[in-house]
Amino acid sequence: MPKRVDHEARRRQIASAVWRLASTRGLDGVGLRDVAAEAGISLGQLQHYFSSKNELFTFALKHMEQLATNRITERVQALSATPSPRLVLRECLAEMLALDDNSRTGVLAQIAYFVRAIHDEQLRGYAQQGTPELRRFFAGLLREGVARGEVPADRDPDSEAMLLIGLIDGLNSYLLLGVHTAEQALRLVDYHLANLFSRAPRPRPAEEPAG
Amino acid sequence: MPKRVDHEARRRQIASAVWRLASTRGLDGVGLRDVAAEAGISLGQLQHYFSSKNELFTFALKHMEQLATNRITERVQALSATPSPRLVLRECLAEMLALDDNSRTGVLAQIAYFVRAIHDEQLRGYAQQGTPELRRFFAGLLREGVARGEVPADRDPDSEAMLLIGLIDGLNSYLLLGVHTAEQALRLVDYHLANLFSRAPRPRPAEEPAG
Numbered sequence: 001m002p003k004r005v006d007h008e009a010r011r012r013q014i015a016s017a018v019w020r021l022a023s024t025r026g027l028d029g030v031g032l033r034d035v036a037a038e039a040g041i042s043l044g045q046l047q048h049y050f051s052s053k054n055e056l057f058t059f060a061l062k063h064m065e066q067l068a069t070n071r072i073t074e075r076v077q078a079l080s081a082t083p084s085p086r087l088v089l090r091e092c093l094a095e096m097l098a099l100d101d102n103s104r105t106g107v108l109a110q111i112a113y114f115v116r117a118i119h120d121e122q123l124r125g126y127a128q129q130g131t132p133e134l135r136r137f138f139a140g141l142l143r144e145g146v147a148r149g150e151v152p153a154d155r156d157p158d159s160e161a162m163l164l165i166g167l168i169d170g171l172n173s174y175l176l177l178g179v180h181t182a183e184q185a186l187r188l189v190d191y192h193l194a195n196l197f198s199r200a201p202r203p204r205p206a207e208e209p210a211g
Numbered sequence: 212m213p214k215r216v217d218h219e220a221r222r223r224q225i226a227s228a229v230w231r232l233a234s235t236r237g238l239d240g241v242g243l244r245d246v247a248a249e250a251g252i253s254l255g256q257l258q259h260y261f262s263s264k265n266e267l268f269t270f271a272l273k274h275m276e277q278l279a280t281n282r283i284t285e286r287v288q289a290l291s292a293t294p295s296p297r298l299v300l301r302e303c304l305a306e307m308l309a310l311d312d313n314s315r316t317g318v319l320a321q322i323a324y325f326v327r328a329i330h331d332e333q334l335r336g337y338a339q340q341g342t343p344e345l346r347r348f349f350a351g352l353l354r355e356g357v358a359r360g361e362v363p364a365d366r367d368p369d370s371e372a373m374l375l376i377g378l379i380d381g382l383n384s385y386l387l388l389g390v391h392t393a394e395q396a397l398r399l400v401d402y403h404l405a406n407l408f409s410r411a412p413r414p415r416p417a418e419e420p421a422g
Contacts, residue, residue, distance in 0.1 A: 026237075028240075124388055174377060177329065
């Protein structure tokens with residue numbers, strides 16, 4: 001019987017090798033040969049799955065983002081049945097921060113991609129697509145916060161969403177430099193969220209005292 | 212008569228070569244030989260001024276920061292005699308954003324240093340020193356804003372200062388990726404400042420209507 005090869009599993013194994021390289025030495029100067037060695041397969045086997053470096057790097061980036069989205073979805077689903085927009089936002093931001101070794105590796109890999117994307121049009125195009133999607137998601141949560149009366153109506157959800165995305169990036173940089181600790185970075189995020197959601201929620205119909 | 216060599220000018224010339232390399236290809240894999248070639252001098256001449264890569268990189272970083280401080284000081288001095296803390300803060304943040312080609316090169320060089328500092332203890336130590344200084348400066352301006360009644364008293368100047376520093380870093384990353392334009396990034400900073408300085412200033416004694 002011919003041996004059944006799980007192609008998707010092999011592609012993910014190769015993608016993992018890319019992140020490990022990205023997080024330890026960056027992606028500049030990394031070639032298909034380095035990735036094959038890191039993944040423990042031959043160059044020929046790797047080229048069976050990916051014909052170019054750009055194809056491989058883009059796949060690895062998409063897969064990394066998919067895993068991050070899955071982790072966020074899991075965190076949100078672990079919350080109560082109808083979590084508040086503030087709580088959902090807080091889980092997303094905490095997941096994006098390099099709070100533990102696992103997310104630290106992810107953030108280091110993102111930075112390696114970022115540095116490469118500055119000079120690489122194709123990767124840059126990909127990065128340009130992803131951010132507006134996240135921004136729309138955050139803006140939606142903030143709009144819900146405004147509708148519930150928790151976020152002051154004079155705050156602009158779209159601007160606040162982009163500020164949150166930028167903020168996490170910046171806080172991660174200073175976290176990696178050791179300027180602040182994971183706890184201090186998370187406390188800054190919570191402080192900022194408390195300013196955004198500065199109003200007590202309007203009582204929902206079910207919670208209003210019976211007339 | 213022996214030729215007078217301006218040692219400081221030569222050191223600055225070498226530092227400039229480091230930034231050009233940092234902004235175009237990053238600092239990983241860059242050696243003293245590359246810097247000498249970029250500066251248009253011999254390796255021996257370079258080694259007369261800097262005996263190690265770390266010494267050279269640290270000098271170049273300090274000099275880059277000094278120039279940035281000078282640019283900010285110039286901008287602030289060009290303001291009125293007694294600029295408001297909000298205006299001083301705005302000038303500092305605008306100077307830190309990669310709004311033109313010149314500051315774009317500076318930010319690219321900073322990123323190259325940042326990536327190197329993640330894995331280099333000596334550079335990381337240097338980065339750890341610089342941030343608290345800037346944070347204290349920003350926090351002082353915000354405290355002045357609170358004292359003048361322009362910043363709500365429930366805002367924490369020290370936390371807001373670190374959020375501002377992180378924010379500029381993050382907005383610069385998305386600016387370099389082309390996610391937003393320089394104008395859009397500056398508008399986000401102004402939007403954030405308007406939220407921070409959300410109160411009308413208290414009339415100062417001199418401005419109070421004569422009794």
